Amino acid sequence: MACTEVRLSGSGGQGLLLCGIVLAEAAILDGLNAVQTQSYGPEARGGASKSEVIISDAKIFYPKVRKPDVFLALTQEAYDKYVGNLKESGIIIVDETVNADEAPCREKYSVPILRTAREAVGKAMVANIVALGTINAITGLVSEASLEKAVLNRVPPGTEELNRRALDEGRKICQNLR
């Protein structure tokens, strides 16, 4: 495997940072190298925020994503702000509420991440973990076992079952696509 660059974006407070941390940790559990960085404004909530992960079997020096292979956007604002520089061969995954008609990539998925979290799982705040399930089902970036382990490592005690369910529902969205 060469080097895969992932950009995860949404609104501040949606947990995109944790999403990136979990993905990077899963990659390390798989024995790969990973670097996770973030970029955010002064707001604690709202605004556009992004978390970036580079996964590689070699050492990673420059730590920022330059041309994402995988791009997730949960809000229109984040999509508009961070969609630039996508690789033509890249994969775009957006929430169904985001208009990505102009997306430059060949592979594009518009999926009900926020709705699944709210309705199928019953907690809007687990949308980040639903997104992880969907992203990994589409891209296969890390092993399912490592992803689940990394999720459980990083979520607050007492929420393991909820987050496991969120991950599952995220995977199922993808099954419905195929």
Next chain:
Amino acid sequence: MNDKNVRLMQGNEACVEGAIAAGMRFFAGYPITPSTEIAEGSSEKLPQVGGKFVQMEDEIGSIAAVIGASLTGLKSMTATSGPGMSLKLENIGYAAIAEIPCVIVNVQRGGPSTGLPTSPAQGDIMQARWGTHGDHPTIALYPSSVSEIYQITIEAFNMAEKYRMPVILLMDEVIGHMRERIELPERSALQIIDRKKPSVGPEQYLPYQADADGGVPEMASFGDGYRFHVTGLVHDETGFPSNSSEVTARLINRLMKKIENNLDDILRYEEENTGDADTLLLAYGCTARSAKSAMDAAREEGMKVGLFRPITIWPFPEQKVRELAQRVKRIIVPEMNLGQYILEVQRVAGGSCTVEGVNRADGEIITPEDILDKIKGVF
């Protein structure tokens, strides 16, 4: 990650882990982005090892508390960013003249003033050297990866203890907030240095008596029965103030010689591909990561590019840079400011090669392409 010591860790978190491993038992601070996770982590970890964390009223109080705690014998640290660092400067000078071991972390963000709180910069390079007033020794260390933050935090404590002085640990938003793979070494494999305790009883103890030129006095802890005076004024061996020019010269020279006499011990750097290089990149912190990527790309295209990465940025690795300047045709100094460290490189190169900067002060990290363009002479 089958090995229990391999983890994904944030730079700021690695700083706390390193500090605890080095023996830090006191932290006082006032939270400020992008250094806050160091205060947060210290507040969680210190009570677990019998240490103390205090959130102070401001940055001035924080460094003052750190100096006080160090005088009681505890290894102490504070962490901040630009605006807080500016506030700490006066007391950093106090720690320098009173010879109080402590570690001050500055996770740099955009400045001046409150500047760009959430964006990276490397604008405090000269402040680290000359921020506090008067002639004073400075040790400033600047790691560039999460593993190195762990290791260099330990060395910052070791140097602070060994030379009885404040040591500045410079970081930047990128490496402070970045998470990457780290393999934590076994604690038993670490070399930990503690300050020298008095070899004589309280009656004979002179708190600022040093055996040789550049020597480091033995340090008693408050509470151990040794009574001594500590002041920011020039003082003699007893610790009491003096106006004598002879005493002043002896003290200031000794403080400076603690560093000058021990450069081999203090200077840390890394060099790669410098053997056949005609172009040398000289970079530190997060920018060194971009420089490394740029060097690799340039080498793939057949260009003879090398990298020199100072980890000890102060004192300046003068002899090494002079040697390199005489071997290469040009030195490129990328830094996230409008030209600070380059001034030292130019001074030391002394015209023996060209010295050019790649500079950004817009809150964005310098990319490998920015550096590659300079190597190729695109602009």
